[in-house]
Amino acid sequence: MKKISWTLFLLSVIMVSISCKKSNDAESSNNYYFKAKFDGSSKEFNTTVVATKSSLGAGIYSLVITGMTGTEQSALSLWSDKDDFTAGKTFTINALNGTTYNLLAFVTPLGSSTPTSQWTSTYSYGAVPQSLQCTITEATTTYIKGTFSSVIYQNNDVVVAKKTITEGQFYAKF
Secondary structure: OHHHHHHHHHHHHHHHHHHHHOOOHHHHHOOOEEEEEEOOEEEEOOOEEEEEEEEEEOOEEEEEEEEEOOOOEEEEEEEEOOOOOOOOOEEEOEEOOOOEEOEEEEEOOOOOOOHHHEEEOOOOOOOOOOOEEEEEEEEOOOEEEEEEEEEEEEOOOOOOOEEEEEEEEEEEEO
């Protein structure tokens, strides 16, 4: 299930990226935001900010919130068996009864598939303290707002490289 969730997450990010490229830049930038401090340095992913909610069948739902710039992308991928992406709900690293993970991902440069360009809140090459907390503060049919924090790890098995993500906030349109 963990491998499936990572694959579904990547497919969701690709679909969101493709659909965002078709939209009008003036429309997509509005006042939406996806921002956080990465090891104390502020980053904003405000060129395109969108949220996509999907029913994957068999009682599995996903919510992907993506923020992009011209050179970087970050995204939250949340899972539920109740479609409960509502105000006041907090998601932690474990999802769907421990069978998969909610995660935060970061890619720089945008579009790169090299392991040193990819960072996620899950790490497959050893035991590390994995963490993620995301709280939805507002949710309507047109937008979603919330906060998040996490530790993300570089996707490689050479050395454990990590970044601490704090003060994360998002306001994304559906």
